[in-house]
């Protein structure tokens with residue numbers, strides 16, 4: 001994966017502070033996030049949204065509930081996968 005400054009700024013997760021400098025679309029690597037899109041932090045599984053300046057903030061519970069059901073389901077699956085990786089690799093290593 002390569003970094004593209006045109007669509008993701010150096011930022012940090014507002015929940016855990018993990019540095020963020022890239023994003024991957026789970027359905028299509030060629031699609032880049034735009035303001036209002038949602039994401040899941042790979043550090044803590046927080047549900048985030050891109051603001052107009054492409055920095056991120058945590059989604060409010062009301063905003064999460066207003067998302068389409070399929071998006072909520074996909075985010076929940078991503079969050080569960082992130083949590084499972086951290087349980088399987090508690091030292092932070094994702095290699096075996």
Ligand SMILES: [Zn+2]
Nearest residue numbers: 013016041044
């Ligand atoms: Zn985080």
